[in-house]
Amino acid sequence: xxxxxxxxxxxxxxxxxxxxxxLRVRGLQKSFGTNRVLESVDLTVGRGRVLALIGxxxxxxxxxxxxxxxxxxxxxxxxxxAAAADTAGRSASGAMTIDFxxxxxxxxxxxxxxxxAMVFQHYNLxxxxxxLQNVIEGPVVVQRRPxxxxxxxxxxxxxxxxxTAKRDSYPFELSGGQQQRVGIVRAxxxxxxxxxxxxxxxxxxxxLVGDVLRLIKELADEGWSMVIVxxxxxxxxxxxxxxxxxxxxxxxxxxxxxxxxxxxxxxxTRQFLHRLLNPF
Amino acid sequence: xxxxxxxxxxxxxxxLLDGALxxxxxxxxxxxxxxxxxxxxxxxxxxxxxxxxxGIARVYISIVRGTPLLVQLFVIFYGLPSIGVTIxxxxxxVVAFSINVGGYAAEVIRAAILSVPKGxxxxxxxxxxxRSRALTRIILPQAARVSVPPLSNxxxxxxxxxxxxxxxxxxxxxxxxxxVAAFSQEFMLLYLEAALIYWVICLVLSTGQGFLExxxxxxxxx
Numbered sequence: 396x397x398x399x400x401x402x403x404x405x406x407x408x409x410x411x412x413x414x415x416x417x418l419r420v421r422g423l424q425k426s427f428g429t430n431r432v433l434e435s436v437d438l439t440v441g442r443g444r445v446l447a448l449i450g451x452x453x454x455x456x457x458x459x460x461x462x463x464x465x466x467x468x469x470x471x472x473x474x475x476x477a478a479a480a481d482t483a484g485r486s487a488s489g490a491m492t493i494d495f496x497x498x499x500x501x502x503x504x505x506x507x508x509x510x511x512a513m514v515f516q517h518y519n520l521x522x523x524x525x526x527l528q529n530v531i532e533g534p535v536v537v538q539r540r541p542x543x544x545x546x547x548x549x550x551x552x553x554x555x556x557x558x559t560a561k562r563d564s565y566p567f568e569l570s571g572g573q574q575q576r577v578g579i580v581r582a583x584x585x586x587x588x589x590x591x592x593x594x595x596x597x598x599x600x601x602x603l604v605g606d607v608l609r610l611i612k613e614l615a616d617e618g619w620s621m622v623i624v625x626x627x628x629x630x631x632x633x634x635x636x637x638x639x640x641x642x643x644x645x646x647x648x649x650x651x652x653x654x655x656x657x658x659x660x661x662x663x664t665r666q667f668l669h670r671l672l673n674p675f
Numbered sequence: 676x677x678x679x680x681x682x683x684x685x686x687x688x689x690x691l692l693d694g695a696l697x698x699x700x701x702x703x704x705x706x707x708x709x710x711x712x713x714x715x716x717x718x719x720x721x722x723x724x725x726x727x728x729x730g731i732a733r734v735y736i737s738i739v740r741g742t743p744l745l746v747q748l749f750v751i752f753y754g755l756p757s758i759g760v761t762i763x764x765x766x767x768x769v770v771a772f773s774i775n776v777g778g779y780a781a782e783v784i785r786a787a788i789l790s791v792p793k794g795x796x797x798x799x800x801x802x803x804x805x806r807s808r809a810l811t812r813i814i815l816p817q818a819a820r821v822s823v824p825p826l827s828n829x830x831x832x833x834x835x836x837x838x839x840x841x842x843x844x845x846x847x848x849x850x851x852x853x854x855v856a857a858f859s860q861e862f863m864l865l866y867l868e869a870a871l872i873y874w875v876i877c878l879v880l881s882t883g884q885g886f887l888e889x890x891x892x893x894x895x896x897x
Contacts, residue, residue, distance in 0.1 A: 466797055508803060519798035523816045523894050533802030536812065565894040585802060 423472035434644040447631035450641035512582035572603030698847025710776025717781035739778025787818035827884040
């Protein structure tokens with residue numbers, strides 16, 4: 396299932412709007428108490444584009460991702476959200492600019508959250524629900540789509556990731572890699588415009604990382620728009636259209652993955668890459 | 676050695692059982708149900724970001740836990756009439772026990788809610804849930820599992836505490852025992868018999884707790 400099938404954006408009447416970026420972030424700021432985590436972040440997520448955020452721990456890259464989904468409320472800056480087509484279960488909504496220097500309205504935050512779906516580092520599956528129930532919870536309970544339709548779609552997605560046999564298992568019965576694939580299916584079932592991955596393989600045993608990365612790459616190849624926070628440089632180079640290096644709460648540099656990884660422009664990027672590539 | 680009066684034991688068994696079935700058990704069940712609802716509200720108030728709501732809940736819990744249940748019963752049944760509020764024995768007992776359970780169970784429920792990992796809230800928000808829906812569909816079912824053992828304690832304590840209602844004239848197990856004892860002068864026999872019935876009720880409750888825990892544990896790794 397490709398995003399074109401799911402969200403029918405290409406058939407949207409507003410072809411001009413269809414070429415506008417999904418998200419445009421300007422001057423995003425965020426502090427936790429006196430700790431300034433995001434200084435001023437600018438980034439753009441285009442349709443069908445994959446943006447990888449790399450950088451040292453504590454640099455703010457996860458916070459950026461969480462702001463994009465409204466899990467963190469920025470203190471300043473704006474996020475421009477493209478119009479969303481009317482798809483089954485969720486109503487169309489026009490383009491809007493959310494200004495976080497003022498208090499964002501619940502409606503704006505709802506619209507922001509509706510656009511994207513997140514895959515968490517620690518999966519965060521609902522332990523009291525089976526695999527299938529985890530996947531259909533959002534579409535059925537929140538989006539109020541018909542159970543039969545959502546179930547069929549969920550089963551197709553589970554088949555795709557090789558977990559049909561686990562549909563009635565509880566999360567604790569699955570390996571980490573299987574749980575993360577369910578996490579990805581849960582995100583896809585929400586029919587988002589944008590997929591957000593927060594270090595999706597960091598909690599996995601090394602031998603399980605490959606399956607999950609392969610799945611994400613497949614989704615990228617199908618044209619899903621993504622923002623991925625990752626430590627897997629090889630993977631980022633392979634999958635991303637653009638890499639942004641985050642340090643000290645800002646995007647220090649961004650650009651073409653091969654270019655940035657091979658010829659970093661900034662000293663901080665060079666040091667980071669050097670440490671990552673030469674751990675001993 | 677004193678020979679127990681078995682005839683009296685059996686003839687008094689029915690009035691005592693009647694007191695349990697019509698007094699102790701419904702009193703405990705009603706008060707626990709109301710108290711639990713109250714406790715959920717109080718727990719959510721304590722977890723609220725609004726300080727005044729949390730403050731009210733905190734003061735309530737402090738007063739309920741810091742004063743004897745018997746005093747609470749007496750204030751409601753013997754005290755309130757002097758300011759013009761007269762409540763019958765049974766409703767007085769229900770009010771007092773509900774208020775009491777509310778205070779104790781609120782802390783249990785609050786701790787159980789806090790024991791659910793933050794990531795569960797975030798996943799619920801991520802799929803588009805509101806706070807109240809996240810609470811009812813994602814958080815509380817998980818908190819329920821954690822709170823069964825301590826809430827069972829609260830319930831078992833309540834069953835035994837209902838004997839205090841005999842002091843505000845509620846007809847229940849212990850009051851029946853007192854009346855038969857006063858009449859027959861067989862204090863030891865009657866009070867041991869009452870104790871035995873309380874114990875059996877609590878044994879049944881403990882078994883029920885076991886079943887409930889097992890059922891709620893089906894999605895947890897052993």
